[in-house]
Amino acid sequence: MTAVAPATSTRLSHCAFDTDVWCRCRRLQLNANKTEAIWLGSKSNLTKLSTANTSVQVGSATIHPSAVVRDLGLHLDSELSLKHHVAKVAQPQSAFTTYDDCDRYADT
Numbered sequence: 001m002t003a004v005a006p007a008t009s010t011r012l013s014h015c016a017f018d019t020d021v022w023c024r025c026r027r028l029q030l031n032a033n034k035t036e037a038i039w040l041g042s043k044s045n046l047t048k049l050s051t052a053n054t055s056v057q058v059g060s061a062t063i064h065p066s067a068v069v070r071d072l073g074l075h076l077d078s079e080l081s082l083k084h085h086v087a088k089v090a091q092p093q094s095a096f097t098t099y100d101d102c103d104r105y106a107d108t
Helices: 004-025 043-048 083-089 099-107
Strands: 056-058 061-063 068-071 074-077
Touching: 004 056, 074 083
Parallel strands: none
Antiparallel strands: 056 061, 068 074
């Protein structure tokens, strides 16, 4: 799989370029600063990837793969387990610290 990673990374970069062109034709802008990349697979397949060649080129930015990305509020890791998502969702929310605060905001 190590030999496949550079070719796959190049193909993904070409797809990102095509997406950028599509956006520009419709007067949209692809924000490379908000773009995340992740490689998905089993532990054994992920260890075979060469870390030097897994980045994706989006416009003039180089996107390095992350261990966890967020898509539509869901935190995904490279093995598609929900460990990180559950940990994030289970954190206490700071907006409403008590039920009394919730009632106060609900009455307004």
